[in-house]
Amino acid sequence: GAGVSQTPSNKVTEKGKYVELRCDPISGHTALYWYRQSLGQGPEFLIYFQGTGAADDSGLPNDRFFAVRPEGSVSTLKIQRTERGDSAVYLCASSTRQGANTGELFFGEGSRLTVL
Amino acid sequence: AQSVAQPEDQVNVAEGNPLTVKCTYSVSGNPYLFWYVQYPNRGLQFLLKYITGDNLVKGSYGFEAEFNKSQTSFHLKKPSALVSDSALYFCAVRDGPGNTGKLIFGQGTTLQVKP
Numbered sequence: 001g002a003g004v005s006q007t008p009s010n011k012v013t014e015k016g017k018y019v020e021l022r023c024d025p026i027s028g029h030t031a032l033y034w035y036r037q038s039l040g041q042g043p044e045f046l047i048y049f050q051g052t053g054a055a056d057d058s059g060l061p062n063d064r065f066f067a068v069r070p071e072g073s074v075s076t077l078k079i080q081r082t083e084r085g086d087s088a089v090y091l092c093a094s095s096t097r098q099g100a101n102t103g104e105l106f107f108g109e110g111s112r113l114t115v116l
Numbered sequence: 117a118q119s120v121a122q123p124e125d126q127v128n129v130a131e132g133n134p135l136t137v138k139c140t141y142s143v144s145g146n147p148y149l150f151w152y153v154q155y156p157n158r159g160l161q162f163l164l165k166y167i168t169g170d171n172l173v174k175g176s177y178g179f180e181a182e183f184n185k186s187q188t189s190f191h192l193k194k195p196s197a198l199v200s201d202s203a204l205y206f207c208a209v210r211d212g213p214g215n216t217g218k219l220i221f222g223q224g225t226t227l228q229v230k231p
Contacts, residue, residue, distance in 0.1 A: 003159070004159065031217055033217060033218075040223070040224075041223055041224075042206050042208075042221030042222050042223050042224050043160070043206070043219075043221050044221070045211070045218050045219065045220070048216055048217060048218055055216070056216055056218060059218075091159070091160065093160075093217075095217055099217065100216065100217035101217070102148070102165060102167060103148055103150050103165055103208070103210045103217060103219055104162050104165065105160075105162065105217060105219070106159075106162070107152075107159035107160035107161070108159050109157070109158065109159045110159065
């Protein structure tokens with residue numbers, strides 16, 4: 001499809017395990033974002049890529065969280081030693097460069113992570 | 117620090133009646149304000165934005181929002197609600213200048229439109 005694609009849509013893991021979440025942005029979008037949405041809350045910013053580089057990673061909660069975008073397209077959010085508090089819906093969004101300036105982001109449906 | 121507040125967890129309105137979903141903001145500098153909507157099992161969708169210019173901004177699906185600088189508000193409105201408008205609505209503000217696309221979202225307001 002033409003939208004932002006995220007896989008898996010659901011992930012259940014055990015405390016302490018390693019998890020990878022994948023995002024495939026809209027073709028041609030140079031900007032890519034990861035947000036996290038906990039139950040009953042609005043999305044919270046994690047990291048922003050412009051091309052291959054992380055332009056702003058100020059929202060990553062700690063060094064267990066890491067994200068890459070090696071070829072400037074698909075991105076992977078990696079979470080090490082998962083904790084129960086990591087349970088949330090992880091949202092990916094993409095935009096054009098102009099969209100990054102005006103805040104018009106295109107979101108995927110999210111990956112729901114449950115840490116038991 | 118930039119922030120937005122949505123004072124209502126839920127808004128109920130009858131189909132055909134006007135609706136308002138409230139948002140207030142706190143920013144340093146000129147605000148970039150947004151409304152996004154989240155339908156069940158769908159991703160967040162951009163509705164409209166205010167950057168500069170007219171205080172009344174028109175967006176998708178017949179929605180509009182009124183920027184009020186003196187009241188630091190950016191309420192979402194629609195003259196005649198539809199059952200299909202039932203969804204979760206988020207107000208957001210851009211955090212800082214530049215090409216970051218980093219948005220700060222409110223907690224969301226569930227809109228329930230009853231037939």
